[in-house]
Amino acid sequence: xxxxxxxxxxxxxxxxxxxxxxxxxxxxxxxxxxxxxxxxxxxxxxxxxxxxxxxxxxxxxxxxxxxxxxxxxxxxxxxxxxxxxxxxxxxxxxxxxxxxxxxxxxxxxxxxxxxxxxxxxxxxxxxxxxxxxxxxxxxxxxxxxxxxxxxxxxxxxxxxxxxxxxxxxxxxxxxxxxxxxxxxxxxxxxxxxxxxxxxxxxxxxxxxxxxxxxxxxxxxxxxxxxxxxxxxxxxxxxxxxxxxxxxxxxx
Amino acid sequence: xxxxxxxxxxxxxxxxxxxxxxxxxxxxxxxxxxxxxxxxxxxxxxxxxxxxxxxxxxxxxxxxxxxxxxxxxxxxxxxxxxxxxxxxxxxxxxxxxxxxxxxxxxxxxxxxxxxxxxxxxxxxxxxxxxxxxxxxxxxxxxxxxxxxxxxxxxxxxxxxxxxxxxxxxxxxxxxxxxxxxxxxxxxxxxxxxxxxxxxxxxxxxxxxxxxxxxxxxxxxxxxxxxxxxxxxxxxxxxxxxxxxxxxxxxxxxxxxxxxxxxxxxxxxxxxxxxxxxxxxxxxxxxxxxxxxxxxxxxxxxxxxxxxxxxxxxxxxxxxxxxxxxxxxxxxxxxxxxxxxxxxxxxxxxxxxxxxxxxxxxxxxxxxxxxxxxxxxxxxxxxxx
Numbered sequence: 001x002x003x004x005x006x007x008x009x010x011x012x013x014x015x016x017x018x019x020x021x022x023x024x025x026x027x028x029x030x031x032x033x034x035x036x037x038x039x040x041x042x043x044x045x046x047x048x049x050x051x052x053x054x055x056x057x058x059x060x061x062x063x064x065x066x067x068x069x070x071x072x073x074x075x076x077x078x079x080x081x082x083x084x085x086x087x088x089x090x091x092x093x094x095x096x097x098x099x100x101x102x103x104x105x106x107x108x109x110x111x112x113x114x115x116x117x118x119x120x121x122x123x124x125x126x127x128x129x130x131x132x133x134x135x136x137x138x139x140x141x142x143x144x145x146x147x148x149x150x151x152x153x154x155x156x157x158x159x160x161x162x163x164x165x166x167x168x169x170x171x172x173x174x175x176x177x178x179x180x181x182x183x184x185x186x187x188x189x190x191x192x193x194x195x196x197x198x199x200x201x202x203x204x205x206x207x208x209x210x211x212x213x214x215x216x217x218x219x220x221x222x223x224x225x226x227x228x229x230x231x232x233x234x235x236x237x238x239x240x241x242x243x244x245x246x247x248x249x250x251x
Numbered sequence: 252x253x254x255x256x257x258x259x260x261x262x263x264x265x266x267x268x269x270x271x272x273x274x275x276x277x278x279x280x281x282x283x284x285x286x287x288x289x290x291x292x293x294x295x296x297x298x299x300x301x302x303x304x305x306x307x308x309x310x311x312x313x314x315x316x317x318x319x320x321x322x323x324x325x326x327x328x329x330x331x332x333x334x335x336x337x338x339x340x341x342x343x344x345x346x347x348x349x350x351x352x353x354x355x356x357x358x359x360x361x362x363x364x365x366x367x368x369x370x371x372x373x374x375x376x377x378x379x380x381x382x383x384x385x386x387x388x389x390x391x392x393x394x395x396x397x398x399x400x401x402x403x404x405x406x407x408x409x410x411x412x413x414x415x416x417x418x419x420x421x422x423x424x425x426x427x428x429x430x431x432x433x434x435x436x437x438x439x440x441x442x443x444x445x446x447x448x449x450x451x452x453x454x455x456x457x458x459x460x461x462x463x464x465x466x467x468x469x470x471x472x473x474x475x476x477x478x479x480x481x482x483x484x485x486x487x488x489x490x491x492x493x494x495x496x497x498x499x500x501x502x503x504x505x506x507x508x509x510x511x512x513x514x515x516x517x518x519x520x521x522x523x524x525x526x527x528x529x530x531x532x533x534x535x536x537x538x539x540x541x542x543x544x545x546x547x548x549x550x551x552x553x554x555x556x557x558x559x560x561x562x563x564x565x566x567x568x569x570x571x572x573x574x575x576x577x578x579x580x581x582x583x584x585x586x587x588x589x590x591x592x593x594x595x596x597x598x599x600x601x602x603x604x605x606x607x608x609x610x611x612x613x614x615x616x617x618x619x620x621x622x623x624x625x626x627x628x629x630x631x632x633x634x635x
Contacts, residue, residue: 131489135489136472
């Protein structure tokens with residue numbers, strides 16, 4: 001990843017922020033098959049939502065039957081409720097690798113710069129030429145030092161929280177179960193806040209990766225599911241959606 | 252970015268009785284997602300901490316009279332008895348919250364000890380008492396060792412500038428701005444001050460007023476101080492090369508390529524030029540730039556070699572201090588004999604048949620020059 005970042009930096013106008021954007025696009029392209037699968041799974045879940053709610057109403061008093069019918073519905077439509085975990089699992093090593101690479105590539109301290117020397121492929125002629133011309137890399141982008149965490153007015157923190165929240169919201173599936181809805185809502189709030197907190201601790205370069213990756217994820221999702229959960233009315237606790245729909249159906 | 256898993260709707264909790272197994276499985280899936288996020292959080296924090304390279308600095312020991320002066324990983328300056336290693340005084344010259352050590356080695360003269368800090372300060376301490384006499388704030392980290400030329404102190408900084416300060420009170424005489432950070436030190440001879448910058452240029456400045464006399468563009472950034480001998484200027488670059496220039500005109504005489512960056516200040520003696528490279532090797536060249544001999548260690552060689560009592564002495568990232576015959580390249584001794592201690596990135600110094608060096612992380616050693624046998628050691632930054 002270090003040599004790739006240096007290469008992208010030299011190709012993209014000696015700009016490290018653009019190098020991170022380029023890396024993000026590359027990673028998105030590589031993981032596209034898995035992401036596409038997961039997005040279609042989300043779409044299918046969202047489309048199944050009314051049927052799931054109908055099943056819930058029908059088998060309200062027979063939980064075992066409800067579970068059987070629910071799993072049958074999933075199987076018939078090829079939906080895997082656990083499939084969405086995989087993209088997150090794949091992204092984790094990327095985040096960790098990028099976190100470490102940014103510090104070494106930017107060489108803010110002499111030790112970091114010296115460590116960089118041991119990772120550059122000096123024996124590959126074109127990489128040697130790029131390295132000798134560009135290193136040490138310029139860590140400044142606008143008012144950010146990309147090796148340092150975001151500072152006031154915390155624009156990157158806000159962007160990270162917003163993009164995470166938007167993605168979660170778009171892929172949310174309404175639930176008739178109040179407890180489930182509550183849990184989903186908690187996750188939808190906690191995850192963006194957690195990443196917002198991380199953004200305060202990690203380099204701005206990693207935060208830029210999260211923002212760009214989030215925006216690309218939103219665009220990908222829009223073309224598959226539309227606005228998804230952003231438009232869908234979540235199930236409210238204590239009311240039956242079936243009854244609510246009947247009341248709406250005025251003639 | 253992670254895409255959020257669409258949460259599957261669950262049947263309501265049973266009010267009493269045993270839960271069906273499949274219901275329990277779905278509940279476990281929800282818990283798994285939360286656990287997954289928590290584990291990720293933990294992993295990111297841990298790996299983030301683990302991935303951070305320590306910044307302990309590599310200040311070299313300097314002996315003046317019977318006192319050894321050195322900077323420490325926690326920003327303290329020590330004065331030790333050079334014979335016994337006993338501490339005479341200790342002064343902290345960085346902020347309380349600073350986590351970066353001292354890279355600058357002390358420069359000693361006129362009763363004062365001068366060092367730079369990563370916070371950008373140049374500090375002058377009373378050599379006897381360890382009291383701060385003056386401070387000068389630059390705009391960036393001071394990594395290189397300052398040098399004294401008469402009553403003028405020359406300092407380089409990460410704010411791209413070279414400063415000439417009055418040594419007695421720290422007032423600025425002049426400054427010169429280059430195109431990038433300066434982490435390397437200076438060389439001074441015949442009225443010219445030579446410094447290398449991360450912009451890849453070796454500058455020759457008038458020492459009186461800082462006006463540029465000439466500059467030379469190398470193939471990569473310059474991170475170390477140049478050396479001068481018999482009218483020839485030698486310096487290393489991050490293009491893996493050692494250069495030899497005419498010190499008056501800046502014309503290139505020759506260049507020699509290694510397999511990694513040259514961050515070591517060369518040592519010149521008679522007909523030989525000695526330097527280390529981050530490719531783990533120590534090189535001996537003749538004055539025409541031809542390789543005479545080389546030796547490969549198991550660690551990067553950042554520090555500069557030292558010639559003392561007929562030996563070439565240098566430290567390596569593999570944790571050994573080596574002593575070689577400078578003519579033949581034959582190893583005479585190494586310390587420690589077996590195993591390796593912490594890496595040695597600072598440059599050793601010699602006084603009265605004793606070699607002094609510091610290992611990475613803060614231990615100072617004194618060895619006999621002739622055989623490398625230990626005399627004393629001192630651990631800096633130790634509480635109590």
